[in-house]
Amino acid sequence: MTEARKLFVGARVRHLREQAGWTLQQLAQRLDLSLSYLSQIENNQRPVTASVLLKLAATFGTEVTQFSEEHDRRLIAELDCALHDRTLRPQPLQPATLARLVEQAPELVETFLVLYQRYQRLHEAYGEVIDRFYGQQGYIAPAAEPARAPVPWPHEEVRDHFNRRNNYLDKLDRLGEDFAKELALKPGQRSNALCQALQERCNVRVEFLSAHSDGLWLREYDEARRVLRIWPGLSDAQQAFQIATQFALLAHAETIESEVEAGGFSDDATRALARQGFAHYFAGAVILPYTEFLESARNARYDIERLQLLFHVSFETVCHRLSTLQRPGARGVPFYFVRVDQAGNISKRQSATAFHFARHGGACPLWHIHDAFAQPGRILTQVAEMPDGTRFFGIARTTSRGGGGYRSQRKWFAIGLGCELSHARELVYADGLDLNCPHTVVPIGPGCRVCPRTDCVQRAFPPADRKLLNTPHQESLISYRFADH
Template identity: 40%
Template sequence: MRAQKLYAGVTLRETRQKQGLTQKDFAAKLGVSLPYLNQMENNHRPVSTTVVLALAQEFGFDVTQLSVGESERIVADMREALADPVFSTTQPPLADMQLTASNAPALARAFLDLHRAYRQGQERLASLDEALGREDSAISPSPWEQVRDFFHYCDNYIDSIDRVAENYATQAKLSGPNALGAAHDWLAEKHNIHLRTKNTDVLRHYDPASRTLTLSAQAETSSKLFQIAHQTALLDHDDLLEATLDFANFNTPEARAICKIGLANYFAGAATLPYGRFLQVAQETRHDLELLANFFDASIEQVAHRLSTMQRPGVKGIPFFFVRVDQAGTITKRHSATRLQFARFGGACPLWNVHRAFETPGQFLRQLAETPDGLQYLSLARDVSKTGGSFRAPIRRYAIGLGCEIRHAGAMVYADDLDVTNRQAFEPIGISCRICERHNCHQRSVPPLERHLKVDPNSRATLPYSIGET
């Protein structure tokens, strides 16, 4: 497969401006001509290997930050948005979208926000939402969507919070044989907080007046430890959480409040599965999820989600995608450090093995998959049903998917007996039917919005229509 060219004009320009250098001085330090630097900063030419090495040597720049991940996420989102019938039948060329994502990411995000607002408006009109008749009915992204996009474009990795969580795990000795007791001792010694358990559906409740933290007696040990770490984040690192929220610049108090919970959850996950130690064990076990779960006394979902966040500059793990779906196929959690991006609207591709996980509870499903762009992946899927803790309590049923590009298969225990060199072994999957370009998919639910359809009443194949070109 041909190596992908790296266009990083925005990053180059920001690095130069932070150093207070003119283009002429910056070009001299990088060992290139002024016109060449100008072309790279404007994404007219890719960043060369010489420039990457010079950035590292002259400025101590972490070259792992020079990735196309964010641009590819934006391009994937733009492609899906531009497939909406509200736009003309002809999509802009992919090269134009890539140029916009690389050169003007803020403009691209503004476009995506506008399209999302349009979709929400259409949905409200379709359901005759009475809120449209009130003065406070201005259409804006829901608080949940704002928070989801914040983590999405942060690559699901918040460096400052990840590092303080790792430091807390070391100081509180969470790696010892009694991590739960150590976490409670930390709260007791630093904040004089009393811990108790109670038969309740509420996982965690903190009463500031009595300085009492109550945890559900039905919760597993890993869940109790997670909730204690969550409360520790709110008590010990509130300033850091608030500073991160200021940076996010949410436009509603609800989004800010939801994100604060998300940041505290991030801290808890990073504390119970500290970055350096978790990465080392993951590599030693060849990313065996069950061994990782047993080693860290965590759930399969927790370790799978943590694997998708291992993006610390300089010490990155394998780029994984992670997704959780419910029984209706709705995506409830999603993140991708790979070039595979999930649909922002609707469900995931029905050919993906994550949907079959509900049929085989307690088992890992493996799939060799290929997306329409020719990229190949190793995908794992497993159900993660969660009991309510009592006989009549409802059971929450989900399935999780975790995967990586096939070039990393050698580091995965799950690939050992798979023929990853045989292209015929790879199943074709897509992102969602509305933007999938495959012409002969037997599971297609709706036609692709950016393609012309041909309907012949005298002929019928798998589909009642054939898909033309743009």
């Protein structure tokens, strides 16, 4: 079992205390700690324990994840990306300056990032309007609809909420785990027990859709008849997931609504998507209960295929759950999780690490997740280095959903899972690899638009913060050369 890393949160505690207008003595009394002990915490002379961390979160009315190192590092990475935009400032800030900003004014940094994201969306919407009016052939085309307002896309707003929580929702996670224990659920035999629980506790009967249905509807709830219809082509685990999702929406509606209110989502569509996301989270905790799954993952050294067999679930389900194991006092390896389609679109992403995903312009073409489609079903490994020097160890493999007939529609994805290099030896996939060999490290970036690398032959777009060289009499494999070459 991995020893928990020490966590120093002095700057964040001092900032929150001063913001609340409390003296050191007043905060010590609220936390029921000695003055000297709290002083040592604020000066980073002592790390915080799990119990003190929970007290701090409760006292300041914030999430435990607000005190995590990964949260700060992710903020630094996103802020650095934004400030590489030359339309904002001619030169990006130094890393030490970025770190001080995040340390001393995290709320201001988060507000700035929200504004920058809205600015980007407005810029993209403007480009779409221009394309609709002028088109690619130079003629004026009628605008089918007005440009979108620069508000967050629902899926991005919900995804950002999960990322701010380190992909861990304590109340829903514990509710799901307790429910699984209460029903004594066993892998491969979950759906019948959940059907019975849904009938007894919510007065909802489960029926199966026609075997001739196309499988596009996985779950359909008829509120008037109190009937939940499930596609029969689903496995036992998939049926259980859909039933547990509906159970959460009915039996834990109040808890889900409190999570929605706490999220402060911008509109009804986003709130509806958040409800579904929170219900899915509960269902995942029912299928893969936290304590049991974490212990099994550690014993298996995070061997995904072994965990698939043990819990009778899919490759993607295991990877998704591994990225949520961030319960205070019982944390697993902090992973990033990503799902990419064959066009390179990222349809799902979340991270309990400092790994930074591009929000616009596509993922880095050097990232091994794109190679997975050329070798379907095979697990690929990669040691990747981000522009700030942080190295990650990742795996990637293809997976598919749907099917069930020759003409049935099927979705293909590549799944990526990774962690910082310091955790790599905890994974079975790192066995026998020389993780420190410089020739095997692949320099990647968050995306071409914001990547500062000057020597990448795969660059698809020039970066937003660099002036291009005008060199018509010279040409190289590097498509865009910059003034500082």
